[in-house]
Amino acid sequence: HFHDPELLLVAEKLRKKKPDAIIIYDMHEHFSSQIMTKEWVPKLIRKPLSSWIHKKEKRAMQVCNAVIFAEESYASNYPEYRGIKSEILNYPTWQPKKQVLKEEKFTFIYVGDIVIERNVFGMLGLISELKNRGYNDLQLKLIGPVDSSLECQLNDEIEKLGIKEDVKFYGRIPYDEIWNHY
Secondary structure: OEOOHHHHHHHHHHHHHOOOOOOEEEEOOOHHHHHHHOOOOOHHHHHHHHHHHHHHHHHHHOOOOEEEEOOHHHHOOOOOOOOEEEEOOOOOOOOOOOOOOOOOOEEEEEEOOEOHHHOHHHHHHHHHHHHHOOOOOEEEEEEOOEOHHHHHHHHHHHHHHOOHHHEEEEEOOOHHHHHHHO
């Protein structure tokens, strides 16, 4: 049971060595579509690379006994896949209401991997713009893992924008603790 698309290549080799193995691909994202948004991939080769990856992925998926799709739209990209298909949507589970004190400041919360592709610099820009417009009682909570080099860049940007007191990094925290922030 794996979710990294590059491990499909391992799945093909595993199938040859262990023909009776049960192999499940847990597709967390539509990898070939994501290539189109990657700034580090030269624009000229994004489309052909995305197409090549999609073809390779479709071929390699055939050795899997089952594929779990994290979004409803993913399955439509693989109509020829004949194994077991299941959708397990990546939504938060219901949590009982918690009695917590309301924040004194208006609070923006981001939960997930803190990466450029998810517009973390845009979030900082939003806080800065709101502060410049006179909204002073606000804060941004960033909950999730962040690469140390990106964190340095973010701290530099936070310092430059003058919002050091308004942005807090929490790192990865247990799922049930996230609800205290919400």
